[in-house]
Each structure stands twice: as structure tokens, then as C-alpha cells.
Amino acid sequence: MKTRKSTTDRDEKQSVRPRDLMLFLDGELDEAQHLEVERQLESDADARCHVTALRFTGSLLRERAEDSTAADSIADLVMARIEKRDLPAGDIDIDIDIAAAPPPVAELRNGAGRRALSSDPSEAARPAVAAREGAPRSLPHIGIPPSRRTANDNARTIWALTAVAVAAAAAFMIWGKAGDGPVADPTRPSTSQLPVDPTVELVGNPPPDLPTTPDTDVVGGVEVATIDFGSTHGSVFYVPGSGGETTTVVWLADDEPGGQQ
Amino acid sequence: MTRTQLSNGSFVAAIGLSLCVLAPGAALADQVSPFPGDADALQSPAEDTINVELLVLHATNDGKGIDKGLEDMPELKRPPFSSYNSYKVLKREKVALKMGSSDKRKLPNDRQLLMSYKAKKEQKHTISVAIQKPNGGEDYLPVLEVNGRKGERFFVAGQAFQGGILVIGLKILP
Numbered sequence: 144m145k146t147r148k149s150t151t152d153r154d155e156k157q158s159v160r161p162r163d164l165m166l167f168l169d170g171e172l173d174e175a176q177h178l179e180v181e182r183q184l185e186s187d188a189d190a191r192c193h194v195t196a197l198r199f200t201g202s203l204l205r206e207r208a209e210d211s212t213a214a215d216s217i218a219d220l221v222m223a224r225i226e227k228r229d230l231p232a233g234d235i236d237i238d239i240d241i242a243a244a245p246p247p248v249a250e251l252r253n254g255a256g257r258r259a260l261s262s263d264p265s266e267a268a269r270p271a272v273a274a275r276e277g278a279p280r281s282l283p284h285i286g287i288p289p290s291r292r293t294a295n296d297n298a299r300t301i302w303a304l305t306a307v308a309v310a311a312a313a314a315f316m317i318w319g320k321a322g323d324g325p326v327a328d329p330t331r332p333s334t335s336q337l338p339v340d341p342t343v344e345l346v347g348n349p350p351p352d353l354p355t356t357p358d359t360d361v362v363g364g365v366e367v368a369t370i371d372f373g374s375t376h377g378s379v380f381y382v383p384g385s386g387g388e389t390t391t392v393v394w395l396a397d398d399e400p401g402g403q404q
Numbered sequence: 405m406t407r408t409q410l411s412n413g414s415f416v417a418a419i420g421l422s423l424c425v426l427a428p429g430a431a432l433a434d435q436v437s438p439f440p441g442d443a444d445a446l447q448s449p450a451e452d453t454i455n456v457e458l459l460v461l462h463a464t465n466d467g468k469g470i471d472k473g474l475e476d477m478p479e480l481k482r483p484p485f486s487s488y489n490s491y492k493v494l495k496r497e498k499v500a501l502k503m504g505s506s507d508k509r510k511l512p513n514d515r516q517l518l519m520s521y522k523a524k525k526e527q528k529h530t531i532s533v534a535i536q537k538p539n540g541g542e543d544y545l546p547v548l549e550v551n552g553r554k555g556e557r558f559f560v561a562g563q564a565f566q567g568g569i570l571v572i573g574l575k576i577l578p
Contacts, residue, residue: 364552364556365551366528366550366552367550369547370547371545371547371548373542373546374542375545380484382483383479390559391550392558393545393562394484394561394562395544395561395562397562
């Protein structure tokens with residue numbers, strides 16, 4: 144029976160219900176009830192702990208709610224700065240400071256947890272709020288984590304290698320096509336050396352006693368392998384024919400009177 | 405490895421594979437003969453004699469035009485032949501040239517045209533031509549050696565003759 148009495152006494156001490164404590168914290172009790180709860184809190188340590196826990200929980204919820212609207216406040220801050228400076232948007236120097244960024248959740252939990260041990264539960268959220276209020280009117284620094292930068296660098300490397308491979312393929316293609324083309328004939332002049340009519344190709348006069356020996360074939364025409372003009376001057380022409388082939392013409396000068404009958 | 409990285413890697417691998425496949429193909433393509441009849445030439449028996457058509461024309465500017473037998477030579481209307489407006493056939497004959505021997509023909513200007521069949525390599529025949537002066541001395545044209553296939557023609561022009569020039573055409577007959 145003694146045990147029952149003890150239990151009854153403890154029940155009498157815990158007369159403050161949790162619901163009343165929540166109403167007390169929210170300020171929804173009338174004055175008489177409010178005073179009664181205050182009186183009971185002075186004598187009930189468990190109730191005080193309960194109130195402290197409720198206040199800490201409430202502060203955490205309010206802080207998270209404020210953090211969730213941080214992104215919206217960025218636009219407001221930018222627009223406010225634009226209006227304040229009255230400058231075009233392109234000239235705005237947006238100073239982004241990571242110190243004003245919302246702290247990571249883990250850090251908030253740890254810090255708040257330590258502060259919750261203080262006697263005044265309202266101080267639990269104060270440092271975070273103070274940091275936000277004391278921060279310069281700047282935006283959170285948008286930094287790229289090292290891991291993200293590494294992944295981006297890998298992608299750039301891959302694309303650079305791809306570009307090099309494509310360039311190499313193009314070079315091989317051009318080289319292959321160049322190899323299929325006609326081989327430069329050392330006996331043939333360049334286009335700038337052609338006579339007036341561009342349809343005729345001229346091989347210049349070789350010096351006397353110096354045979355001209357082409358190394359390559361003339362496409363579709365007779366190839367001049369060796370020529371010795373002797374004391375005469377001459378030229379070699381490649382004249383286009385009817386079927387697209389070329390006709391080789393050795394044109395000699397004849398200055399000797401004896402040549403004409 | 406992400407899907408994007410896999411895709412990029414596959415692309416690079418595909419290009420590398422293409423290069424590995426195409427490079428040997430290009431090298432083999434370089435070894436392909438440009439002459440489609442080479443295989444036949446290698447199988448055909450050696451020819452010791454070829455026939456050539458000797459054509460001697462007289463080019464002048466007398467306004468008579470080009471002879472009727474020369475319609476198959478449009479190059480006569482093109483430079484440098486177009487510097488003369490008249491071409492008359494002075495001689496047209498078929499000459500058999502035996503390999504290793506020479507054949508001599510007298511030109512209208514009394515010079516001698518010396519023709520030799522020198523060699524045959526694949527489908528190309530090597531013909532040597534020289535023009536000798538009638539009174540001896542240094543040849544007017546000491547050496548002209550050409551390589552041509554059957555059906556191809558070449559010209560040696562420029563000798564002064566009766567107000568014009570002589571144009572010598574040689575065609576390797578099929």
C-alpha cells in the first residue's frame with residue numbers, strides 16, 4: 144500500500160499534461176492556466192525538461208523551414224541589389240559568399256544538439272540565425288565540389304581524345320585521296336607556266352645535250368621517256384584529244400635554212 | 405562508369421577500330437595496279453613486232469583547211485597545231501617495226517626518219533625516233549624515246565618545209 148501511495152504522490156506531481164505544456168509554449172492558455180503551469184514547472188523538473196525538449200524541437204523546425212526558403216531569397220536579393228544600384232543586370236557583380244549558405248544538415252544537427260544542452264533552449268537556434276543575420280548581403284557561393292570537377296575533366300579528356308581521333312581519321316582520308324591522285328610530273332609545268340591556251344600543257348625547253356627523262360606516266364597518252372634536242376630547241380606539249388586522252392607533241396624549232404626544201 | 409562515359413568510350417573505340425581497319429585497306433589499295441589490263445599482259449606471249457602508222461603532214465596557213473582523212477585528230481585544231489589552219493597529208497603508210505632493229509624513212513625535206521622498236525614492258529612499247537640530216541653531221545633530233553600503248557599516237561612537228569612545217573605522226577597500231 145505504501146507503494147501505491149508513493150505512486151499516487153508521483154501522479155499528483157505530474158499533473159501537468161504534455162498537451163498543456165504544448166499549449167503553454169504556444170501561448171494558447173488563458174492567464175490562470177498559464178500561471179498554474181508556470182507554478183508547476185518551478186516544482187517539477189521533469190516538466191521543465193519536457194518544455195525544454197519541446198522548445199528545441201520547435202526551434203529546429205523553424206530553422207529548417209527558413210532554410211527551405213533560402214533559394215527563393217536569392218532571387219529577391221539579386222533583384223534588390225539591381226534596384227538599389229540602378230544598374231543593368233549585366234553589370235551586377237554578385238558576390239557569393241559561402242559563409243552565408245545554409246549549413247549542412249549534419250553540422251546543424253551537431254551544433255544544435257550541443258546548444259540544446261544549455262539552460263535556455265531558445266539559444267539553440269540563435270547562433271545559426273545570428274550567422275544568417277550577420278552575414279553580408281551576398282549570396283551563397285556556388286562552388287563545384289572536387290568530385291564533380293574530376294568527372295567533368297574526364298569528360299573533357301574523352302572529348303579531346305575523340306577530336307584527335309577524328310582529326311587523325313580525316314588526315315588519313317585526305318592522305319589516302321592525295322595518294323590516289325595523279326603524281327606530279329617533274330617535266331610538266333605548273334598551271335602558271337602554261338601557255339596562253341590552258342588546254343595545252345608545255346614542257347619547257349631542256350638545255351641542249353641534256354636529256355629529259357620523266358619518271359612517271361602520262362595518263363592516257365604517250366610518255367616521253369628520253370629526249371635529246373641536240374642543237375635544236377624544242378618543247379613537249381600534251382594536247383587533249385577527243386576521247387579525253389592526251390596526245391603528246393614534240394615541237395621542234397628549225398632555224399636551219401637547209402631544213403626547208 | 406556512367407552511361408555517358410561508356411558511350412564516349414565506345415565512340416573512341418569505334419574510331420580507333422575504323423582506323424585499324426581502313427589503314428591496311430588503303431595500303432593494299434596503293435598496291436593495286438592502275439592498269440586493268442596488266443594481268444592479261446602478263447599472260448600474253450611476247451610480241452617482237454609492232455605495226456605503226458607513219459603520217460607526214462604539211463602544215464601551212466594557206467587557208468585550205470584540214471584534209472578529209474584527218475577528222476579523227478581534233479587536236480589539229482588546238483594549240484600548238486592551231487597556229488596553222490591547213491594540214492595536208494603528204495605520206496601515210498604502215499611500218500612494221502621489229503624489236504631490236506631500225507627502220508628508216510625519207511622525209512619530204514630529205515631528212516631521214518629513223519624508227520626503232522626498243523622494248524616492251526607490260527602493255528607499253530618503247531619506240532625510239534631520230535631525225536638525221538641528209539648531209540651528215542649532227543642529227544637534227546638525236547634521240548626521242550617514248551613509251552606508248554597500242555592505239556596511241558604522238559607527233560614530232562616543227563621542221564620547216566615549203567612555207568610551213570612538217571608534222572610527223574606515229575601511231576602504234578593495235
